[in-house]
Every structure is written in C-alpha cells, then in structure tokens.
Amino acid sequence: MISQLAVKSRVVGLWVSSLFIFCSCDSNGYKATGNGGDIGTVQRVDSGRSGNGDAGLQDAGANAANDMSCLRVRPALRPTGRVLRMPEQRVGIDGFEEPHWRRISDAILEDPEALFVATYHRETDRYVIRSGPIDSRHELILKRGQVNAGAQPILVESGRIGDVFPNVNPMVLGDYEQLLQSFVNPNEIALQDLGYAADDRRVGFLPRALEVYPYPLLRIMTLFDSDDAPDLVYGVRPYASGVAGVHGGLDLLQSRATLILSGPGFKSSAVLDSDATLVDIAPTVLAAFDAPTTGGQGPWASYADGLYLTWQDGRVLSEALDESTCARPDHLFLILFDGLLATEINRQLLSDVPDVDLPHLRRLAQGGVVYRHGAISGFPSYSAPGHVTVGTGLWPGHHGVLSNQFYGRDEQRAITPFDLLDNLPYFIQNPSEALTLYDRLVTPEAENLAQAMHRAFGEYDQETRTGAYVAVINELTFKGADFTTLGFFGGGGVQKKLFEYRAADAIAMTQIEVLLEDRQVPVPKFLQMSLLATDAAGEDAGPHSPLLRTNLVDIDERIGQIFDLLDARGVLEQTAFVLTSDHGMALQDRTRRATVPARIRAAGVQTSMISGGLIYLKGLALEVMEDGGDFLRLGVSDASTGAPINAAEMVCLSCDRPVQQTSDQNGYGDLIVSPMVDEVVIKASHSRYNSVILRHRRP
Template sequence: MSREAVVAALTVPELAPVVDLVVWVEDGVAVAANHVGRVRLHLDGRHEVVSGQDPVASTDPMAFLPYAAELGAPGPRVSTDNAYPYAARRILSAFADADRSPDLAVVHTPRHFFPDEGGHRGEHGSLDVIQSRAPLVMAGPGVRQLGPVDDHARLVDVGPTLAVLCGVPETDLVDGRGEPLDGAPLAQYLQLPPAPAGGSTGGSTGGAVGVPKKVVGILWDGAHCGDLLAMAEAGELPGVAWLLERGLALRGGAVAEFPSVTLTNHTSILTGVGPGRHGVLGNVFYDRATGERVVPNDAATWHRSAEWLRSGVRTVFEMVNDHVPQQNSPRTASIDEAIDRGADYGTMALLREAGGFQAAADGMGDLMPDPASSVFLQHPEHLDDSYFHWGMQVDDLGLQQLLQLWEDAESAPVLTWWANVVTDAGHHGGGPRSAMARDSLRQSDARLVAFLDHLETLGVRDEVTFLLTADHGFEAADPGVTGSWTPALDALGIPYRDEGPGFVYLL
C-alpha cells in the first residue's frame, strides 16, 4: 500500500518535467510507470500495459542512430519519444538484492537539472539509451578488422571478452559458485583459435591468429559514444582512430546496467554480472542488513569499493590469474580502478596500504602532478572546475603508472586495466559536445597516443590487444528544468529514505 501511494504521488502530471519513470519489481516482473501509464515488462519481450499508454514503448538499443539522429534530438523530452534498452532485464537486476535494492527507483528525466542534490550540467544515471550507451572499441591481435559496425553490446560483456582475450577458457566464465555470468564474450568480433585439449586458451571464433600475449583494457569514464566516434572519424582523436583502423567499434556502443552510474558499471564491467548479483547497487545506496548508508563513489571510500562485492562474485583479474602462471612481475594490473580485487598490482591497493585516500594524499604531497604544467592541458580555463583539475592529476599519475608497468614488454602484465576520470569531469562540467567535454576526450586521446608511442618504441605496438569503453553515456540537462519530488514524498507522511536521489527505501 505504501509503494502504491508513493507511485501515485510521483506519477502526477505536475512532476512530469522531472520524473521520467518510476520502476520497481512486482511478483517477479519489472514494472514501469509515469503520468501516461503503467506497463509490466516481461523478459520474453512482452509489454503488458496495465493502464493508460505504454511509457516505455521502445527498448531499441540502436535508437538515435546514426549519430546525426541524436544531434537532431539531443535531449529526448518524454518517455514515449525515448528508448530503454533491456529495460526488463536491467530493472530486475537492480532489484535483485534483498538487502540493498530499493523498494522503487525514480528515474530523472533527461532534462532534469538538480545541482542542489548532486546533479550537473551533464547528467547520467537514467534507464534511457543515450545515458546508458558507452563506447566500445576493440583492436589488435584476436580482434576482427571491421571498422565501425552497426551493432551494440552490453557492458557486462566486457569482462568476459577481456578474459577470453587473455586466454581464459569460456568454460571458466562463471562466478564463484559456478553459475554463468550475465555477460558473454563478444565472440562474433574475435578471432581466436579453438581451445586445445585441456582447455588452456580462450574461445573459438575462426582464424587461428593465436591468443594475444598482452591485453590492455581502457575506461574513459563517462565518454560519450557518439561524439567519441565522430571525433575519431574527423581526425580529432588520432589514438582512437588508430584503434579503429586495426579493429572495430560498435556504433550502438555497450549498454550500461541500471542505474547508469559509475561504480555500478565499473563493477559490472569487471565482474560480468549486474548489480543485483555483485551488490554495488549505485554510487550511494542503503543496506538494510547493516543499517548503513553506503557511499562507495567518494574520495574517502573509493579505495574500499571492492569490500561491498557480494560473496561468490569473481573479478576478471581473478579469472585471468587463475589461468596465468605465477611470475615475478604482475600478471594483472589495475590502474586508478576502484574494483581491483585480485589484481597483482592495484592503485587502490596502494591507497589501502597507505591507510586510505587522505593519508596517501597527505603523504604524497607534491608528488601529485600539477595539471597547470601538464603536457596534456589544452584549455587552462577548464582547471577552474575542481573536478576537472583533480581528474587531470589522477590521469597524469595513471599514465605514469602505466608506463612504469610497461617499462619493458616482457614483464608487462597479461591484463592491464587503465581507468581515466577526466572525461567524466568534462562531460559533467559542460555536458556532451561542450568545449570542456571535447577537451577531456582530446587529452585522454593524447595520453593514449603517448602510450601507443611507447609501445612502438618497444617494438610491440601491433602485438597488444586493446579494448576501450566507458561506464555510461551522457545527456545535457536543461538549467531551466528544476524541481524535486521530495515535497510529494514528504506530503505522504510515509517514512522513507531517498538515496541518490532516486533509490527510494520505504521504512
């Protein structure tokens, strides 16, 4: 009864500018509602309209493509003009954790601007296709050379794909309980030899080009899929263009899990399972079992994020290490990534050893690079944004770690995961296609080029396999569309928590 009262209060026309959808699970079925109607979303694709009009009529993961179509409608305004890929599956996963999942989730409209509650000029977190579309580019040994492809994947496919590229047999793409992952390797885009007797190498999809010796996974946090590919094709991102020449990119990118926020999808990428299984429900959530408000996406707790992984979850680092002989140098490395459990080398592990982020920061002192003197700085005015300023420091330090790990090719890790953050800062600060967002893409590409040049010096650039992705997409909020659903909830007199905001827990 309380949930129905909350749904009724949130789906009134007066809140339509800020409330895109209210979603929950009822009797094992995903449900979505707003002011135009209510629908039950079944895994077999059926939409059972309960009342009014179907508010999520389209679930097309290729909506607003080619990119010109998105540019022609840069911010879908109502749900009936939008698309919600894998809506049923993603909602079910977000509500599968009995202790941490909310009773219902409120999805902001793409145009909702809520800086007083943590929002930005550029925004993500929604179930909709543009905020959920991360880029996916692959290149190098083991990857087919197809260039841009009119297709899509899911972010839970990234970890399994990295694993098989590193030689993990597909039979071992399971969680700690032996259950299959939610994602699967993108076999149709790989060229790996059949696994020999004993199953010591990865999946089979055609030409016997050999399992790559070294794999580098790259995450540009929040990088906008359409703009990234358009800039690469226009010659503005030569590093990405180099990857495209030697591999492929999916124009539909990779669909994020819901909510399309940072820690939820970093974890989904690196475990191959959705939030209902890995337990990192969002950047902030409530744990009923402990009575704890969990905020993994914070400088004070970022290095602890792997602590909130549910039992039975395996990371890609653990999968790869299970199939690579122990050696003196790191087999797996995690640079500036929160979900680093199992990696032989991890930036967050160093922070944990130092006693936490603040202790490490105090101890490092002047060791943090000065972004004002960075060779990658193109527009000094963007340093006025504190997040952009910090993001440049982190990414410059990340490149230093990468070059140290790759001092020589022989001792370099089999799997290197390299997370970058300034792209998220640029897209939050200015919104997609803004000067700040494009500056962040160009400088991240310049760091990639610096690494590619280093590999060329080592004579191994064409021997390394790359996978470049992000954790979510971005849309531009409208500063003229403000407001909050909090007064509507408060007026009900029902005890609740609203974390995020958007995760509503009824107490």
C-alpha cells in the same frame, strides 16, 4: 493471444542467454526472433535482437559466418535449472508496505517529468512498474518464469510494455548528425556560458516520441537481485535531472557507453551495428585471450557451463573477434574513459570531418572494431556500478555495487563505493581496510577480471616469471591484481603530495609509466585502468561540449604516451586495446527539471534513503510472537533491517475500547485483547517509520 517475443536473445558460440517475453500484447519495439535457444548447437543470431527494422545489421562484421573455431574450449551450455543464489527477502515491498508504495508512486508520477516507478513485491514474487499521471496510469505486473534451456522468461501478467516504455531499441540514433537533427529545444535554452554558439544544434534534446529506454525490464528487474536492493526505484525523463550533463537514468544516451576493440584478436576496420552491453566486455576480454572456460552461474541465477567467469551475465562479443587468423594478444589493455558517450567519440573517430584530431584513438578505431551504438550500461547508469560491471561482467544487482550511493541494509547507513579512491591516503595506510571494503561492496560470488585472469593463466610468480601479471589502476575491481593503485602508493615511491595536488588521471598515467618502465616486472598480460576527466567535462558542459572535446585531445595524448611506453618495451604490436566507458551522458534542460525527492517528502512517506532513483522505505514490521488468549505478545522491528524498535505505539483497532501499548527495547509489548473475537486488527506506529497494520486470525 499469447505471443512469444524476445527482448534479448543471444545464441553466440559458447552459451545461450535467452529472455523471452510472454505477453498478451503487441508492444512496440519487441519483435519475435524465432530463436528458441537450441542447446548444444553452435549457431549465431545476429546481435541477438534481430528483427528490429532500425538496426540494419549491414556491416561485414555482424554478418560474417563465425563458428568461433579458434577458441580452445567449445562446450555446449548444460543448464540444470539449479538456482545458486537468491537475494535475501528484505528488498522491495510486502503487504504491509503496499499502501506506502501506492502513495509514494502516486506522488512521484504527479511530476510531469517522471517516467516510471518500479518495485518488487516479495510476497507475491512480482515486479510492478507504474507510469503516467493519475488519469492515464499504466501498470505492468511481471514475474519470472521457470529457468528453461538456459533462459528465464519474463511473464507479463498484466499491462503493456509499450505503454510504459514505447521505444526500447538501443540500435537507433547511432549517428551524430542524425542525433542532432532529431534534437528539439522547446524552451529555447542557450548555453553560451558553456562555450556553445547561439542556436548551437548541440543544445537540444530528443523529443518524447524518440526517447529510448533500452532493455528496461532486464535492467530494472536484475537490480532487485541484490541484498541491498532498494524498495522502490524511479526514473525521470532524459533531460530532467540536472543543469548540464547528467547520467544515471534508464534512457539511451545516459546509458550508451563507448565500445572499441582493437589489436590482435579483434577484427580491423569494422563498424558494427551489433548490440552490446557492459556485461559483455569481461567475457570478451577473456575470450580474446582464449582463456579456458568454466562452469558457474549464468544469467538469471541458473548453473551454466562454458562460461569465462564463474558468474557471468554477458555474452562473448564474438562478432568482434577475428577468427580468420586465430591471432591472440600477448597483452590487453582495457581502458575506461568515464562517462564518454559512444556517439560523441564515434563522431570524432569515424567522420571525415571530425571536430577534433585524435590520431592515436583514430589508429585504434581504424585497426579495430567500433560499436556504432556503443554498449548499454546497467541501471542506474552511475559510475560505480558501471566500473564494476565492466570489471566483473555482471549487472549492478548481481555484483552488488548498486549506485554511487546506496543503503547498506546490515549497516543501516549509506554505502559509497568511491570512498576507496576518494580516501586513498587512508587506505594506503590501512590496506587491509581496502580489501574489507571491497568484500563489502562486491558480492563474494562475483569474479573480477584480475581473479579470472589468474584462474585462467595462473598466479604471477616473480621468480619464474610465469603466470599472468595483472595491473588494475584507478579501478574498483582491484582485488587479486598484482599491481594496483593502492600498492603503487604503498610502495613509497611517490610523495603523498602528488595525490593531493594532481588530478587522478595524471596519477593513473604516472602509475602506468612507472609500471611499464620497470623492467623488473613484465608488461602486464592484462591491464585495466580508468581515466575520469571525460566524466567531469561531460557533466560540466554536456557530452558534445567544447570542454569535452578539449578533454578528448588530452586523452588522445595519453593513449599516445601508452603507445610509446609499449613500443619501448617492444610489445605495442602484440597489445590489444578495449576502450569503453561506464555509462553515457545526456545534456539537461534546466527549465524542465523533475522534483521527485521533494514530492516524496511532501507525501509524508518515511524513507531511510532516497538517492539517485533508489528509494529505501523506513517501515515497521509487526509480528504476533505469542497468542496467549487474553493477550497478544507483539514484536516490532525495522522492516528493512530486522532491528527491534523501541517505543513503537501498538493499538488494537478492532477492540471495543482502544487498547494501547508501547514496545520495549527488544521491540516487544503485550496487548490485552478479548479472547472471544476471531480476528484482531493491530496498528503499530512510530514517529520515524511508516505505520503498519496487522490482521491477526486467532488460532
């Protein structure tokens, strides 16, 4: 039986993104929407994933009829199926690497806290996800179908999604009390050293039956679209990778970012039970400004029209827009609180009995739209990819910043995006280097919000004060902005000591003060900034910890300062706010930690890098360059980079007598073989690489 199931299907005003699952299964968590993605008609399907019984969809906002009539341009989606860009064929595994993939995934899944291992098989163009111990192993084999009507189906060739990811619905456990009531603490850990009470209900973990992994296929598969994508990726249980708070995983809490939209252009006093992801924020910001739309690259690498960014994975969160008055903000401030779990901030802003008083944030929540279930980040749910996803509207595999550390296949070394902020003094002295790093990190096809604002509203001109003045503070997506952290420091107005001795957030606040108090420049039409201390507090003590809540009081004061600065410029009422984060946070059970990297090393598989779930194999590629009849000219190279490998041992396994040769500095070597045989089997090996076996058919 073939059933058509929708993982994520959205028909929202301007464009359509539908992702269908065809599978011979009735997996839990996926239900048909019956939405075929009609092109050219403007229709709404609530939050795209209607039909999941848990979501409720009972609030006014999500159910309101909304024809987006206030928006300037309403073109229908006109997908052509033209593929604009494909990743280089170096990521994932090939037939040579298949045995290493088997060995490494077996080793990982021996860990009782391991959840899954995934790879992309580049020769067969299939995605493989494995889970479970050896005696109850599950394997999912997936491929992408033809782009059709703005959607690209995921075809399940074998396996059951529900066997690997039993719960995928992000629209659950949105209520803090409900979350705490669901917690268990099997090893009865206590965290009184972190300020929790004895038997504190906050010290708990979701039982396995309630663990949720939202959009697992979408988030895993898009990761492999990057030229720097790993060969393998793995995930562990939500509680199993640290000692206090952790993010980076595929699970709901680590991926659940805050999302609150408030002020002109947005509805007020609404708590939405709609689904949202971090890729939705950038197009929503532009739609709130009524920016003109453009043609470009829609999701799944197909050309689309009616986009807000020239490459756009997300949808406009039209259910949050106020279309009753067609009000538009003069200014919009997008503020990212690093690592702030939606469930925690929503508890403080929506509850009648909050744990801390946050008057300024509460004002924004009451005057705006709160997403009860937050916004789901990409995978892995680390900071750098999350920040860039918010700033570009693209999944990590599309914008190119895959993790806080990933392997640069061209450079053959670790790429660490936060160098930009960590080495600020260096980049202040060498500003062109900062742009060079930006261009290395972010895919050239990606358009960030600063660039999109300028495309939509014009470059800012100091003489005429026309165009959009854009400020990007403490953020990675700074290219194209008129005011940036680098420019601020480069301006010479502040001593370097400030950077060295004050926290990054205080610096950000100083920048925003200087910016808004400077009457020589306009109040930015768009300002994007991040405050990082919430992440440190969450990681040090957990997402609901006393430390985190103290920090919430601090950020509320900072929001109050921004209100005062805007008020002094007379524009507070005309300024909209979007509050979000780059990922969520989950408390960790230190008694149940996974030990995956050690297991990979013990399995004897050579890797170039293992970092945050990303695994880059260190494999050899072996090619017959020339078949001379009685000899074969062989070439050995690095399978990931293509670099020639010197001193690799090449052995003929099919020859009567073992024949051996060592590759030269260009990776070449001639192997004497009998001209009489039909097939020659050659093995190449090197102490620092996984060996490779080639079967060569004679011409």
